Amino acid sequence: MERAEDAGVYKLTGDLAIVQTVDFFTPIVDDAHQFGQIAVTNALSDVYAMGGRPLTALNIVCFPRDAMDISVLQDVLRGGMDKMHEAGVILVGGHTVEDPELKYGLAVTGTIHPDKVIQNCTARAGDKLILTKPLGTGIISTAIKGGKADEESVESIVRSMTALNRTASELMVEVGVDACTDITGFGLLGHAGQMIEGSDVGMVIDAASVPCFPGAKKLAEMGMIPGGLRRNRDFRKNMVDIGTNIPEFLQDILFDPQTSGGLLIAVPENKASKLLDELHEKGVSEAVIIGDVVAQNKGRIQVK
Ligand code: CO
Ligand code: CO
Numbered sequence: 001m002e003r004a005e006d007a008g009v010y011k012l013t014g015d016l017a018i019v020q021t022v023d024f025f026t027p028i029v030d031d032a033h034q035f036g037q038i039a040v041t042n043a044l045s046d047v048y049a050m051g052g053r054p055l056t057a058l059n060i061v062c063f064p065r066d067a068m069d070i071s072v073l074q075d076v077l078r079g080g081m082d083k084m085h086e087a088g089v090i091l092v093g094g095h096t097v098e099d100p101e102l103k104y105g106l107a108v109t110g111t112i113h114p115d116k117v118i119q120n121c122t123a124r125a126g127d128k129l130i131l132t133k134p135l136g137t138g139i140i141s142t143a144i145k146g147g148k149a150d151e152e153s154v155e156s157i158v159r160s161m162t163a164l165n166r167t168a169s170e171l172m173v174e175v176g177v178d179a180c181t182d183i184t185g186f187g188l189l190g191h192a193g194q195m196i197e198g199s200d201v202g203m204v205i206d207a208a209s210v211p212c213f214p215g216a217k218k219l220a221e222m223g224m225i226p227g228g229l230r231r232n233r234d235f236r237k238n239m240v241d242i243g244t245n246i247p248e249f250l251q252d253i254l255f256d257p258q259t260s261g262g263l264l265i266a267v268p269e270n271k272a273s274k275l276l277d278e279l280h281e282k283g284v285s286e287a288v289i290i291g292d293v294v295a296q297n298k299g300r301i302q303v304k
Helices: 032-049 070-087 137-145 151-161 166-175 186-196 216-221 227-236 248-255 269-281
Strands: 008-013 016-027 054-065 089-098 103-112 128-133 181-182 202-205 240-244 263-267 288-294 301-304
Touching: 016 054, 032 054, 032 070, 032 103, 032 151, 032 166, 032 181, 054 070, 070 089, 070 103, 128 269, 137 151, 137 227, 166 263, 166 269, 181 186, 186 202, 186 227, 186 248, 186 263, 186 301, 202 263, 216 248, 227 248, 227 269, 263 269, 269 288
Parallel strands: 054 089, 202 301, 240 301
Antiparallel strands: 008 016, 016 103, 054 103, 128 263, 128 288, 181 263, 202 288
16 A cells, blocks of 8 residues: 555455554553553554454563563553453453563554545545544643643543544444544644645644643643654644644644544535534544635645
8 A cells, every 4th residue: 555544454355354553652641550541542543543443452562571560561451451341352462572661552453344444545625624532642741751740631631542432433434434544643733634645635724623631732831842743843844834823832732743642534514513413422522623625725734
């Protein structure tokens, strides 16, 4: 596949394909059990973004045996198991290596109908853009590392990063959408850029409608800016036109690298309110429409 899709798809038969993905990283919160849950939620997300159903997983663990108590690892793995259980995913194995830094994640295998794969690059002019989770996990986890994050901010990102994208995925498959991706390391504008890069459509994003965590504004203004945020902005700046009226902190949030972020869904306008209503009804309460896919400004994102 020449394009960077969220996960790899391999067709087995006329009506069955497997979806595979892998993701693991270092802790971004202090609580080991929560970290395990976040790592698993994040790893499953690429399968959900394509409309697939994750079935089995392999644990990937890096652990500093001499420097860290084994109970920490047990807590991480328990957190991971809890989330896999919730997702209906079965752990079938794994591998641990000695490493100076704790890392955890999964290799995931799921299934999908080969004709029903939701790609990230097939948005069409007239689509509405729905984002299912608020932004700001990178800024707030940078503040956690610096000892500057308040409890409410930490709680709000943990709640979000441990919320599976499963319901959102199932609903978008049911309704029928044009494109989807999950928001992770490249931030909202990075992943939005991927959606329309080299295509014959553009995007307009209404900055005021983009949801962000309560503490993110203050912490961004305090300078809690992850290195990845600057890289994301440099990488996409030639593709994005940001209105001069957009405050600095909001620009930061739009480029903030996310962990276990929400889905960005391009849905035909006549189905958008139905999908949004169902998302809210089924507990994806923070989903909102943040903009439009347009025929003008091909390959460019206008933020206004
Ligand atoms: Co992804
Ligand atoms: Co990924």
